[in-house]
Amino acid sequence: MANIAAQRIKREFKEVIRSEEVAKCAIKVELVDNNYTELKGEIAGPPDTPYEGGNFVLEIKVPETYPFNPPKVRFITKIWHPNISSVTGAICLDILKDQWAAAMTLRTVLLSLQALLAAAEPDDPQDAVVARQYKENLEMFKLTARHWTNAYAGGPSVNPECDDKIKRLVDMGIEEHQARVALSSYNWDLERATEQLFS
């Protein structure tokens, strides 16, 4: 690994640890290996959003040309968001692509991702299904995102109706996550989700 990249990451690592956001438990980074090529990030779901109370884990891969090229970041924690793939966790965010600037840091990336959770951009979607729901039925989207936050990110909001529908599909022999995806995609219409799963 190039010298600058390691040097920068070491420095940024300290910057995040010392930052005021860490004190407020809003962001966190951890080393995965000792040569600073891979890190684990964590962001707290911003308040007054469906992600509130959840903790979202990120995979951060540092390329050799860092910081002249952006880090490769994706969500490990499953999340329901128009700009994040509900399948792979891939993120659609300009600063992780062509709007990256060498003077940006891991801290700015994590804070930008947190801002993305607070303000989705459904017109520039990564997940078309989620984006459509966001635009056509915002309340349904919020309910679904809150439910996913509860199921995967340790969020506090329990929705018994959703859990019940999932349980009914699980009883039919469907795997839990698959059931959740199908129900989420069909606005929690049990009949249509069942139809899709068994077709």
Next chain:
Amino acid sequence: MAASHENDSEMDCSDNEDCYEDYNDYYKDEDSDVEHVDPKKTDPEYFEYKCLSEEEVERLLNETVENLSNHLRISLPLAKVLLHSHSWNSIEVIRKYEENPQQTLISARIDPPCPPKNVIFSPTHLTCSVCVTLHHVDRFFHLSCSHMFCKDCWTMHFEVQINQGISTAISCMARDCVVLAPEDFVLKHLQHKTIIREKYQHFTFQDYVKSHPELRFCPGPNCSIIIYSKDIKAKRAFCDQCKTIFCFRCGCDYHAPTDCQVIKKWLTKCADDSETANYISAHTKDCPKCHICIEKNGGCNHMQCYKCKHDFCWMCLGDWKSHGSEYYECSRYRENPNIAHESVHAQAREALKKYLHYYERWENHSKSLKLEEQTLEKLRARINQKVMSGLGTWIDWQYLFTAANLLAKCRYTLQYTYPFAYYMDAGPRKELFEYQQAQLEAEIENLSWKIERAETTDRGDLENQMDIAEKRRTTLLKDFLDV
């Protein structure tokens, strides 16, 4: 004896012509108005352009940059960025710059939207925020936005960007800063990196040419020629070097009378519908009279069954006689007049039928063009044989090649009339178009038939046919080519 006599008279004639020309030269000034025919008015495909080498284009661009730099009293690199951001339109740059220089520099991303804060560099050492290393102030550089980074980081930044194919769009390394790095700044930081420097210069040149509406790279494989014309229209450009013919505006295969957008739509449609079109590509048809299987091995659509000698049209399998004179029915698609009242299925079927009608003809002429290339080879062999057996000289037969070239040109235009007709709204204009298209088609098939069968040196008849076909082609283009 008769032949030699004819030759003599021809000689005389040409001598006379020469004299006549001298005579004209003598009175050139007075006569030029009368003699001169303006090709802009007579030839609908007339196009004034130049084939330039990369060096010539570089000189041309540099001249533009120098003129602007002198006019506005700004530096050369600055002039270059301004021109590039305004599609190389000097007049536009001058107008904007004289109106509001500050705003012009901001919108061209030369200056930052907000003036940078005045930072006083009292310390002798600074930490570069990219490599987090402490360096002496001398090692720091910045663009108009005053964002300071060390020399090594700038170099690395440029290297990474250039390796990703980015050149004129490299911006400052600071967060949210839109200021672009001008050419001289980039080159200054790549002083000892010859390969990357060359790469950068190659990419910037490509960017400049692509953003310049009067320049167009020749699309021919491995061709470095650039076509230059003040006439920014969908005209026929011909590359001197690799002989590629293409449309100056879109760079694709030349497509008159169809325009750039329509041909793109058509080609996409053809690519999408290739499955349905597959069945059409069968190369054989049965003779409508004796039902023997016939393979089409020439470009001409006037077929003669080798067994029963029945003359028929390859397109519609109808009797050729009915195609002969006035009306060439075969190229016109007859729409079902009651279509609006039919079911959705019937409408879909009708739409497919309509598309296939045009596609079949488009494909067929494209194939004919290729087959006629083979005919040309056969022609060459036959001429050789004729000359060897003493039937005329090589020169006597040359006109056949001219005829074959003209045939290719006419058929090419005919091929591109089909997408044009497909997207045309029904009405008197379409009727006129299809009438002219039918006329052109008939004359082309006549010409093709005559070329394939030119046995004697009956030059007059063929030349007459050539003239008719070309007239039909230019008439159609004059009426419908709108660029």
